[in-house]
Amino acid sequence: MTSVKRSQLAEKMAGEITLSDSPGHALRKWRMNFEIPPGVLSDRLGVSPSVISDYESGRRKSPGTAVVGKIVDTLLAIDEENGGKQIQKFSSMLFSGVDNDVIYDLHEYERAVPLGEFSEVIGCTLLSGSVDQLIFGYTVVNSLNAILQLSSDEFNRIYGWSTERAVIFTNASTGKSPMVAIRVTSFKPRCVILQGIEATEVHPIVAKMAERDRITVMCTGMDIDKIVTTLRHKEW
Amino acid sequence: MTSVKRSQLAEKMAGEITLSDSPGHALRKWRMNFEIPPGVLSDRLGVSPSVISDYESGRRKSPGTAVVGKIVDTLLAIDEENGGKQIQKFSSMLFSGVDNDVIYDLHEYERAVPLGEFSEVIGCTLLSGSVDQLIFGYTVVNSLNAILQLSSDEFNRIYGWSTERAVIFTNASTGKSPMVAIRVTSFKPRCVILQGIEATEVHPIVAKMAERDRITVMCTGMDIDKIVTTLRHKEW
């Protein structure tokens, strides 16, 4: 399962390293935070131990994004194999109270994605509105109940960095509650996708509410894990 | 004034760009988010416009951290000059509800900093505990009142990424309230610094409470903006 925590932490680490005056020190700091010896890291990266040492000592003043990314990812991967203890430790610093339990996945694309294509790859049926628009990311909301109990401040977080996005509600029964949740807040996503439900099972009021906020509504029966895997790794 | 929002956003941007499969696209995305034309960016960076284009088109597959950092910083600088509209727009995504008003500054160092040196550069007088230890960062808390109203979840955020840090309370009167705030929570910083107060003005109970949690307490009369500037840019 793709972890929001993991990618948030990765982003924080990469950001800190990249902005640092001495990326080497930042790199070392994080490796030490994860309590991973240089040798283990270099093994996993398939490079000689001297490489790690060279970076950390600052011999390379401005390592490329590829290297930084690979190192960050490897640190996290090693930690995950050991039970994710450090990721756990840092997770309280991320995303305030809203985490995995509520948001199953949240992702921003680097360019505008045509909603038509997006919906196609996850097998959507159009219920209302137009598919002819662009989105920049998506959010998969896991538990509607949990969402309803969030403070408005926290709620806004499900919108990530742009409301030009699709919000996917898992295990919808009639689709009414998700639409109510959207209705009562001021931020409107471009598109709502109801997962785990057939077009015929959707409550008729859903289309009405959607039109009022000019939101496109679709449904899909595809398994949620398959959806997430597809959406995360798709090259648009 | 150093803005927490600004550096948080910078970190997010840099992280996203660094971890991206195509840093060029991420770079472009952010420049466009800020609505800054390539020419303006290149001017500000003092490079030819083709440089920007080359990065964004992906001719450089793995730009160095220095370049990414400079571009991110320049985008933010240009936005700030235009009133910080975009920074504002994105700030709701950062740091949940806790922001500038409460936390005046928050910073993590890349290596352990001796508390002795740290306290010396900001002109501290030791009141209780030992100066012979290491810290990894600091937090400047602006308004004690605001702090007291935070939820525990939010409160923990003042600890940043490690409790091995100094927490500086501005405009202390007797130092009692800050210590109470610390007392009632489970996370303990290594050191509390009371700003804007003389050693003789500190309430005697402060030392007692500090000993109980084994926290070093100091005070300083140095101006808070000077403190922040000093601490941010100091090379240890």
Place this chain on the structure above:
DNA sequence: ACGAGATTTCGACAGTAAACGAATTACGAC
């Protein structure tokens, strides 16, 4: 205090990033 293993330093080198500037193409305004 010794030695094995881990870590760091450093010379070498191939490949690529960083930058320029000229040539080309795209985009608005009229």
Place this chain on the structure above:
DNA sequence: GTCGTAATTCGTTTACTGTCGAAATCTCGT
């Protein structure tokens, strides 16, 4: 549709990254 400005593409140069491997150095356990 044409002109002018802005943006992109691309050839070229220089400097530095990315990597190795050998040698030097550090760090523990006994």
